[in-house]
Amino acid sequence: MPLRFLIAALAFAANLTALQPAQAAGGRLEIARGEFRLRLDDGRVLAREALVGARLVIKEGGETLRVLIDSVHEEHPASGEPLVLYHLLIEEAAGQGSREACLPDARGRRLGLPLLNESGIAFTCTSGAEGKCILMGYRPWDDRADAPMRDLHAACIHMLRAAYGGDDDATTRDGTVIDVYDRFGIQLPEAVDPLPFEAAWGRDGALCVAHPRVAANVTLADLARRYPRLRGRLGPEACTEEAMRLHPGALLFNRSGVTAP
Secondary structure, rough: OOOOHHHHHHHHHOOEEEEEEEEEEEEEEEEEEEEEEEEEOOOEEHHHHOOOOOEEEEEEOOOOEEEEEEEEEEEEEOOOOOOEEEEEEEEEOOOEEEEOOOOOOOOOOOOEEEEEOOOEEEEEEEHHHHHHHOOOOOOOOEEEEOOOOHHHHHHHHHHHHHHOOOOOOOOOOOOOOEEEEEOOOOOOOOOOOOOEEEEEEEOOEEEEOOOOOOOOOOHHHHHHHHHHHHOOOOOOOOOHHHHHHOHHHHHEEEEEOOOOO
């Protein structure tokens, strides 16, 4: 069963139960600042290491998934509070073992964390765009007066996917080097041998594109045809960092090498 299904199941599950050794307790799964909280019917609240060994029994349609919380880890970024990350295993039918819920990230970890979205609870892996953006400091649950964190998180996801139109049309390529920075100082640009400016990003996608990240996947002409709002904002003369610094909707910027078609 693909990871996409697991995320959908977590997002739409209506009946969640945690099973711990020698006991079963009904409860309600909650999300607080990127962490699982299981509020049991008897009043207890389980979190972090107390959830290790718990199984989320997720009913989605006529199918049931058993997802084991195998371990809990803390990530300590240079700034901000620690992140709690989970290693999840999807258990197969009795006696058939289990499989990883996440693909490995750049550090080889198969970890992730839960998020709240419009549909409910979703689980994102550190190998995916949402998880990477959170690791970079764009945490959608943070309430900061100096930075719109939910909008930054959304802009970061579009940027990592090179989804210039703010839709699901990702045009990046695995392994492509990019330099990401923002107007709030959460991420700073590389000062040595900077790459060419690629684009400025807002909550709903790119605000302008100097060059496409992977020319074999999309061209400036393609972008002009698909996204009328970007017409007149394409190409290195129409899209400069200096100009976009003055645009109030420009939250993130990135640089990337120019690839051949």
